Amino acid sequence: MKLNTRPLHRRFGVEILDIDLRALNDAEFEAINALWIEHPVILIRNQLLDEREQIHFSKQFGEINIHVRTDIRSRSNPEVVLVSNLRLESGQHIGALASGEAKWHTDSCYKPKPDTGSILYAIEVPEDGGKTAWANTQLAYEALSEDMKTKVNGLRGEFAYQIYSVDITEEPDVHKIRDLTPDVVHPMVLTQPGTNRRSLYLDPLQTYGIEDMPPAESRALLDNLVAHITAPAFVFQHKWQRGDIVLWDNCRVLHQREPFDPDTPRLMKRTTVFLPPDQYPVPFQP
Ligand SMILES: [Fe+2]
16 A cells, blocks of 8 residues: 655655554555665654554564663653653653753664664654754765775674763663673674665764774774765754654664753653564674
8 A cells, every 4th residue: 555655855764644553554554664664764743642552553563672771761661761851859860861962873783683673752842952863874875985885894893882971971770781781793784685775884872893993993984984974965854743753774874863952841752673684674693
């Protein structure tokens, strides 16, 4: 079946129109999945979902993940992570990220088997600031010179949980998680089954090196690739409205978030899923 859509960006991403995620039939779900296989970012507006409905929707794409950090999960449903600057009476934030800038990164790459599908639902958003941007690492790979493609294929990146912020964060569970998640290596170029399109896989906040490469050389190459990926030609920025849900594939995009006024409430709910390796690129051997 064909859904009503319109493009988000000249080169990637699609908005799906006229659909209610609480009452999806199989054909509609299959059509959404087909669009997600084609586009790394999908927007669906005007949704009214409770946590159970978001979980049910998410689970149709693949196994759902339970985040390793207990302090940012919904108190009712551990499958849901809260992304918010709201605080408990104790003063502790109810969720992750608060109101500061979230620099370019890709979710869950610090794990041996990342849950690569992120589904983020906006409950309350500020009028100004807090926009999220996605940079397409598939288009970025395809625009590399042939020499650079040859150079990066076969390289493996070294990843560690919040490697650059663990010593300055005030979030209580971060240190525990750093200890619980050993460093991992992943291929820096991923291939999507079916299309055979390749994408770059690295995280400016969590990739600290490249296997078998001296630190200065790997740092320079990583910085070069990040500058290339985040060039305006590959970036789509989204101004959130209440009721928006965005699906993205962490193997084909990086994302970032602008800061916003800390006194303006913002509440988002995120689920993540293990996208199936026979349809989506993944950084591990299925
Ligand atoms: Fe993120």
